[in-house]
Amino acid sequence: MSRRSNLLLVAAAAVATIAVTLATAGRSGTLPEPRPLPEFTHAAERDWLSSPPLTRADLAGTVTLIDIWAFECWNCYRSFPWLKSLEARFADRDFRVIGVHAPEFEHEKDRARVAAKMDEFGLEHPVMIDNDFSYWRALGNRYWPTFYVVDREANIRGVFIGETHRGDARARAIEALVERLLEAR
Numbered sequence: 001m002s003r004r005s006n007l008l009l010v011a012a013a014a015v016a017t018i019a020v021t022l023a024t025a026g027r028s029g030t031l032p033e034p035r036p037l038p039e040f041t042h043a044a045e046r047d048w049l050s051s052p053p054l055t056r057a058d059l060a061g062t063v064t065l066i067d068i069w070a071f072e073c074w075n076c077y078r079s080f081p082w083l084k085s086l087e088a089r090f091a092d093r094d095f096r097v098i099g100v101h102a103p104e105f106e107h108e109k110d111r112a113r114v115a116a117k118m119d120e121f122g123l124e125h126p127v128m129i130d131n132d133f134s135y136w137r138a139l140g141n142r143y144w145p146t147f148y149v150v151d152r153e154a155n156i157r158g159v160f161i162g163e164t165h166r167g168d169a170r171a172r173a174i175e176a177l178v179e180r181l182l183e184a185r
Contacts, residue, residue, distance in 0.1 A: 034155040037066070037148070038138035042128050049115055051126030054098065059154045062094045063181045065174070066148040068136065070104040071117035073144040075163035080121045082166045086175065087125065093182050094152070099127035102136045104144065147174060151181045 036056075043053045067083060069076035087097050103109045109131045118127060130136055139148065149158035158177045164170045 031156065031158060034151070034157050037064075037150050037154045037156050038135065040128055041132075041134035041138055042130065046111065047129045047131075049111075049118060049127045049129070050124055054126060054128070056154050059096075059150060061152050062096050063090075063152060063178055064095070064150040064154075065097045065178065066139075066150060067097060067099045068102055068139070068141050068144060068146040068148075069099060070102055070108055070144050071114060072105055072108055076145040077117075077121055079145050079164045080123065082164050082171055084122060085166055086171075086178070089175075090178065090182065095178060095182060097125040099123065099125060100130050100135055101127055102130045102133055102141070102144070149174060149177050149181070152184070157181060 037059070039056045040054055042048070043055075045053060047053065065083075065086070067076075067079075069079075071077070083097065087095075101108070101114050107113065109129075111129060114127070114129055118124075128135065139146075143161045145161075145163065147158075147160040147164065148156050149160070151157050158174065160170050160174050162170060164174070
């Protein structure tokens with residue numbers, strides 16, 4: 001086998017592994033191996049909305065959903081009604097949502113515009129502004145929206161990609177995983 005053939009075989013195997021991992025995460029709601037949530041990459045007050053800067057340690061004891069979004073992403077804002085219903089459903093439990101705004105376009109880097117869009121969409125949870133994509137890269141993220149389900153020990157237990165609506169398969173999988181993590185002590 002030639003060196004080029006070997007490289008193609010390795011690349012194909014890597015793509016297949018990633019596809020199976022994502023398919024498994026989407027179907028079962030869990031990752032094959034939980035991994036630690038990276039530390040938030042922005043600690044300045046100006047980089048956070050609806051909250052002082054948070055750290056990974058601030059999540060201890062809570063189940064958290066990290067929502068990667070951009071305000072011009074229609075798949076993101078069409079997911080907000082479901083996201084807000086999830087927050088309401090688990091409001092009396094140790095659950096929280098943290099948004100990470102990662103701009104797709106230059107005009108989305110404006111903090112005031114992000115804040116205005118949060119008001120427009122009725123988002124009240126903390127949002128970190130990730131204009132430099134440092135957190136996006138720390139997560140290894142590639143898509144808007146992506147939802148990371150994080151357990152009480154700040155480990156990522158599920159990754160779900162795409163627009164989500166109440167009652168659809170992705171929503172049911174995320175909600176089941178959140179429920180399972182909330183029940184675990």
